Amino acid sequence: MKHRGNILQLGIKELRSLWRDKALLLFVAFAFTGLIYVVSSATSQELNNAPIAVVDEDQSPLSKRIINAFYGPYFKTPDIISLPEVDPAMDNGSYTFVINIPPYFERDVLAGKQPDLQVNIDATRMTQAFIGDGYIQNIIGTEINEFVKGYRATYVYPVQLTSRIKFNPNLTSVWFGSVMELMNVITMISIILTGAAVIREREHGTLEHLLVMPLTPFEIVVAKIWANGLVILLAAAFSLFVVIEGFLHVPIHGSAALFLFGAAIHLFATTSLGILLGTQARTMPQLGLLIILILLPLQMLSGGITPRESMPDIVQNIMLVAPTTHFVKFAQAILYRGAGWEVVWPYFLALLAIGTVFFLFALARFRKSVAQS
Template sequence: MRLPSLASIFRLGLKELKSLWADKTLLLLICWAFSGAIYEAATGVSQELNNAPVAIVDEDRSPLSQRIADAFYPPYFRQPAMIRLAEVDAGMDSGRYNFVLVIPANFQRDVLAGKSPDLQLNIDATIMSQAFIGANYIRSIALGEIAEYLTGTRAAAAAPVRLSSRVLFNPNLKGFWFGGVMEAINNVTMLTIILVGAAFIREREHGTVEHLLVMPLTPFEIMLAKIWANGLAVLIGVSFALAVMVERVLAVPIAGSLPLFLGAAACYLFAAASIGIFLGTLARSMPQFGLLVILCIIPLMLLSGGVSPRESMPQFIQDLMLAAPTTYFVRLAQAILYRGAGLDVVWPDLAAMSAVGAVFFVIALLRFRKAVTQTQV
């Protein structure tokens, strides 16, 4: 058994890069994934309240009720629509209003008399996270205006304790800071699996597998060549995404070391590429490979902690996903890019990811050798 030839791996990798350059569809996918998709993911889905349509039913028509109505203004809310009580259900059913505040008759009189009158807030909960945020905003606005009307100040009554909040890593609580960076992290997984698996399918469809088999190449060398060539394209793409799209275009600061993240991503590429090669050996055509990729990538993205915290998932899912290298990669990537963690912090995840990735690499190599043997037969 001869040792792997670095020269053969390098030359075969160059052939992979030339094949990738000739495949304009995959090139377009790479360009979009690390440019337009980053911007779209960051700005297309807003986690903050923005221009929410609100209506007010003012049955009191007093200076206090007018004061509350005037307190709603952009960018959080649109100019409130003043409607009648009979229009509430129709407005909510049609989606014209996300929030409807009902101020009852004699509201100002009851407030001045020391009573505790109720304000009714109708909320369209189909807007999910914004429903909760908007309800808190409206509550703060109403209570603040009432307090200022009665006492001349918006300060609340003294509490027995004082809670001082200190917001770290995202002081303005901007949701798009999370979306753009996570899209770049997730696209490393997606494109690595797609590019490496598609490279194997392309060899089979073009009939060049037989050419490789008659050359003095081992399956190990073929796999390494595909991994380094396609991995290089992914690393260049994610470097552009973070340095240009995230830091320049979106103006999102990267807290940690970009070289450290790229080094960790290079280690992760072996695991993700091994998954792509394994799927490529199972599929017989590009459409089959596409279906397998969907079944594989979606669980990896949804359950690895990139979309929602792993702690909120069932314990069985948390334990199961420890066998996936994506779990460790997402966790260390977030630590580096969001919180500025160094190697002394992320090395346990890096070691675990490398170990799990080595297992995936061995499994893919065994499957690849079997596929090559079947082709020779």
């Protein structure tokens, strides 16, 4: 009971300390609200208002028909430019696509000569370039076929192809981006808060005060974990229900309670990692550098951005010891596919094992740093 009381009071002290740090508190609030909203809504993966220009050297009804086929919201209204303007316009990034319709294009099409039509693509705008290329080919092909036949017809395939897009039927990138950003923010803020809590104790001289009290390193570490983890878990719940489900209108297919329970286990691992980094760093700038080195691989290689199956085998195996790998797995399974306990319990167990290892390392390192103080 004495240990529990000490852990409770130390945790309350952590919460009060965080409440007095208005800058850090404001950062946490923005990360779980504005950052998630902006990142998920601004980084759309759909083709939207792509800048396009056309060099019309044919000046025929067919070329006019092709130009008028490009309209919003996929493309901006095409600009008509001359052939010498193509290279400067592409070099300065004015257009993602420039279509060059050659002279006598309509005549050659009607004569069955299959003339070439050039499409210049700025591949530095990777997402627009990849998606837009398919759109352009489909639009031009449809308009040419309709012009030649004199009517719009749909080709009937000998086999009926039925596609069923599950979990995101409209392929809306906001549905994916918002949840993934929430997972990234949970990981990032948990490491920052606990690492900063350790550094703050050292910089403010309160660590020495704790050392003269009848407290153990175990009690201090556990108090920092539960206090900071509680703040992040409450912020994550608010973000999930208010920002993601409320403002962004992303449907939650599975149990939010099960997701938050798994997030709590994930926070046990990441807050322990934050304490470990806080004991290694001596100042906040050092902590920031360590977090960058650790956080980027955790987020980039977790499977949230690029599927794990697309990564080299050695990277997949190494990332099995990373908490974010299992966090992404069960979060996607619950929130996207409505998975239950029978599906996600292996990820919870793996996270608990990883968190225990991080906690033991953090506790040992904290004891060593306390002994050196």
